[in-house]
Amino acid sequence: MLSKNKIKFIQSLNRKKVRDQEQLFLVEGNKMVQEAIESDFQIEFVCATEGFIQETLFKNEHDFELIECSGDEIKKASLLQNPQQALAVIKMPKQTVQIDDIKNKFTLALDFIQDPGNLGTIIRIADWFGIGHILCSENTVDCFNPKVIQASMGAIFRINLRYTNLAESISKANKSNIPVFGTFLEGENIYQTKLPSSGILVMGNEGNGISAEIEKEIAHKIHIPSFANSNKGSESLNVATATAICCSEFKRRE
């Protein structure tokens, strides 16, 4: 049974302030909950229907509170339009990424990504391309926002994110001779640019691109050229789309 208080608490995790206070976040959906259980993340509690419990690992031992409840109860607690048979409340991991950790690796850096769907999609892209670390500016949307979690399709459990003063981090990377790339309208055609197998790729805000403060730290400006037939074509790609194309270009050449 899911008490009224528990339902209220689950829903309150929609708010960043509560998540930060409690150091907890919400994961919804059968597949996502299963991925959470299989991950290294610490689980606070799981709410699931009898059917879901029988079908999954729960028959074995587990070290978290398991609350059996009805589909209707999950519906009440859920933030989704189409709730499923399970949700989980999970402890936030420590953010430990240091510049030394990303030497000789290919890493993403996000400068003020605002849309949760975009951040979630970028985390999923990073996972696909074997990118282990993402540095986020402090004004990037919270990665534990439920919409980010859902759009990441479980990739949130496999990527190390760190919210940081991005200008400072990138300045440090420069001092450590890590090559730093960023996308700019006036950048070099990415298809004709020599790309290394390690470095940092900075992606900027949906409306305004990379901020002036961070632009100063970027030695390598690149650009995805448009193939539109006229100059009436789209002015830009969605930032997650652009991230995918850039990652594809870096990775295919390795």
Place this chain on the structure above:
Amino acid sequence: MLSKNKIKFIQSLNRKKVRDQEQLFLVEGNKMVQEAIESDFQIEFVCATEGFIQETLFKNEHDFELIECSGDEIKKASLLQNPQQALAVIKMPKQTVQIDDIKNKFTLALDFIQDPGNLGTIIRIADWFGIGHILCSENTVDCFNPKVIQASMGAIFRINLRYTNLAESISKANKSNIPVFGTFLEGENIYQTKLPSSGILVMGNEGNGISAEIEKEIAHKIHIPSFANSNKGSESLNVATATAICCSEFKRRE
């Protein structure tokens, strides 16, 4: 002034049935409305604030009804969370794409894309890559759904879409010797595949990929390989993300 009836009518365009009956669709936001006016689409009417009217083309002649109204009135009619200063109701164009039109061109075909955000993003990607035509299966989400329009960021005005019996259309394409590509888990590594500059690329449903009926018609199966470090990585990319990477691969080699 915006009458109650007009507000009701604008909101009713959220429903496909009404759109199809009236052959009209809704576009919201200053930039989108401007793009609509500059496009070849026929405009039924525009609702805009005095400020927007003064800042834009409306000082000149125009052949559509222009309704000056307050920001609050637009808010009442709007389907957006953050309404702007203008919205427009626009006539649906005739869908005229024929197989002969896409010979010697690179064309997208969408098999049961369900999510409006995905379809809108794919239309924007097509525009960026100079792809003029998109064939959609009849069960693909309606391209005049307001969420598709918004995600397309104006690209909807530059791309010819056609809803069609996709299996039949692709069968015709095969008979016309148009090479047909599609993404499958067991497909050939796209980075190592020879890709022509014209042909059809089929992208499949978010959950289930390309349907069996259409798979039969696809001679060239391709695949975006994962670079994940373990087999625990994401199982798939979002369909719009995958479309972007495939289009990038086709186009960069032209």
